[in-house]
Amino acid sequence: MQRLLIWTLATLIWPLAVHSSDGTPHWDYEGAEGPEHWGALADEFDMCSRGRNQSPIDLVADIDTALPEVNFEYAQAGQLVEVNTGHAIQENVKPGNHVSFRGHRFELQQFHFHSPSEHTVGGEHYPMEVHLVHKNEAGELLVVGVLFKEGERNKLMDQLPSFRAARGEDPRADAVDYNDLFPARDRYFLYNGSLTTPPCSEGVRWVVMQQPVTASPDQIQHYHDLLGFDNNRPIQPRNARIVLD
Numbered sequence: 001m002q003r004l005l006i007w008t009l010a011t012l013i014w015p016l017a018v019h020s021s022d023g024t025p026h027w028d029y030e031g032a033e034g035p036e037h038w039g040a041l042a043d044e045f046d047m048c049s050r051g052r053n054q055s056p057i058d059l060v061a062d063i064d065t066a067l068p069e070v071n072f073e074y075a076q077a078g079q080l081v082e083v084n085t086g087h088a089i090q091e092n093v094k095p096g097n098h099v100s101f102r103g104h105r106f107e108l109q110q111f112h113f114h115s116p117s118e119h120t121v122g123g124e125h126y127p128m129e130v131h132l133v134h135k136n137e138a139g140e141l142l143v144v145g146v147l148f149k150e151g152e153r154n155k156l157m158d159q160l161p162s163f164r165a166a167r168g169e170d171p172r173a174d175a176v177d178y179n180d181l182f183p184a185r186d187r188y189f190l191y192n193g194s195l196t197t198p199p200c201s202e203g204v205r206w207v208v209m210q211q212p213v214t215a216s217p218d219q220i221q222h223y224h225d226l227l228g229f230d231n232n233r234p235i236q237p238r239n240a241r242i243v244l245d
């Protein structure tokens with residue numbers, strides 16, 4: 001009887017797990033709802049612990065090969081809507097920017113920042129990484145990662161809404177040309193991975209540019225301060241995967 005009671009209570013309590021306003025169970029980057037526990041927080045987060053093709057990973061090229069071409073077609077400069085999702089500072093973009101890859105056209109949806117970087121190269125973190133999230137008509141994702149190192153000011157970042165606002169300017173003044181974000185596009189790492197946040201869904205094509213871009217220390221600090229904490233998932237096992245470059 002007692003066992004039945006405990007079981008019943010457990011099933012009653014389970015649906016009471018904290019959900020955010022959009023219905024997604026709450027998760028965090030540290031503590032009881034941190035990355036080590038994501039897979040146990042909700043049924044739909046199962047892949048976070050069970051998946052075998054998770055991101056991020058340490059990038060070390062296995063095979064120097066002729067990569068399928070990634071064609072960037074960022075033709076539509078546009079105003080951005082900047083939101084703090086609670087997990088990252090995210091820039092939502094207007095339609096009209098694509099990448100073409102293996103005969104598929106993926107449309108840019110948004111880009112957002114992680115600090116420090118999520119991917120490492122040869123075991124080394126960078127101070128920041130931007131993820132440009134693209135989706136094709138079938139709903140499949142291609143994410144382009146760009147690593148940031150400390151150096152000269154980043155031209156595109158100075159045009160982003162929070163930087164304009166910090167200078168007392170209209171945050172939505174001018175269109176932003178996404179081509180300014182990462183000029184060098186010739187070399188990249190390619191691998192199959194996942195979302196780096198719950199539900200950690202797999203089948204994500206990852207393209208991480210080999211050439212880091214620069215941002216000044218205060219630009220990097222600005223985004224870290226806006227969010228207020230580190231938002232990088234720990235490095236995941238590579239398992240049987242290979243990384244192309």
Ligand SMILES: [Zn+2]
Nearest residue numbers: 112114131196
């Ligand atoms: Zn991301």
